[in-house]
Amino acid sequence: MAKSGYLREIDRLGRVVIPKQYRKEMNIPEEGGEVLLTCKNGVVTVSKSAETCIFCRSRRKLGDFKGRPVCAKCLDEIRYGSAEEEETE
Numbered sequence: 001m002a003k004s005g006y007l008r009e010i011d012r013l014g015r016v017v018i019p020k021q022y023r024k025e026m027n028i029p030e031e032g033g034e035v036l037l038t039c040k041n042g043v044v045t046v047s048k049s050a051e052t053c054i055f056c057r058s059r060r061k062l063g064d065f066k067g068r069p070v071c072a073k074c075l076d077e078i079r080y081g082s083a084e085e086e087e088t089e
Contacts, residue, residue, distance in 0.1 A: 006019050006022075018035070018046065026047075026048045027048070028048060029054075029068070032054055033048075034048075034049040034052065035047065035048060035049055036048070036049045051069045052069065053069060053070050053071035053074055054068045054069060054070060055070060055071075055074045056071060056073070056074055058071040058073070058074075060072075061073075063075050065078065
């Protein structure tokens with residue numbers, strides 16, 4: 001079996017771009033997505049992390065807002081406004 005993949009350059013800050021095709025296959029959003037990096041025996045593995053709320057990063061009680069994961073608390077704030085807004089009025 002032939003090895004396949006992309007050869008990527010590491011920039012001076014240590015960053016590597018994950019090809020768009022891979023991000024699409026892994027269902028990682030263009031912005032705000034998280035991946036888990038592990039290293040074992042000299043091999044770095046990239047895997048999709050558990051979904052988190054796009055606003056507060058919570059992993060609890062996730063719902064859907066326009067195709068993105070949002071926790072129940074943030075969904076309530078979207079629907080009804082935040083408590084901070086109510087206090088200032």
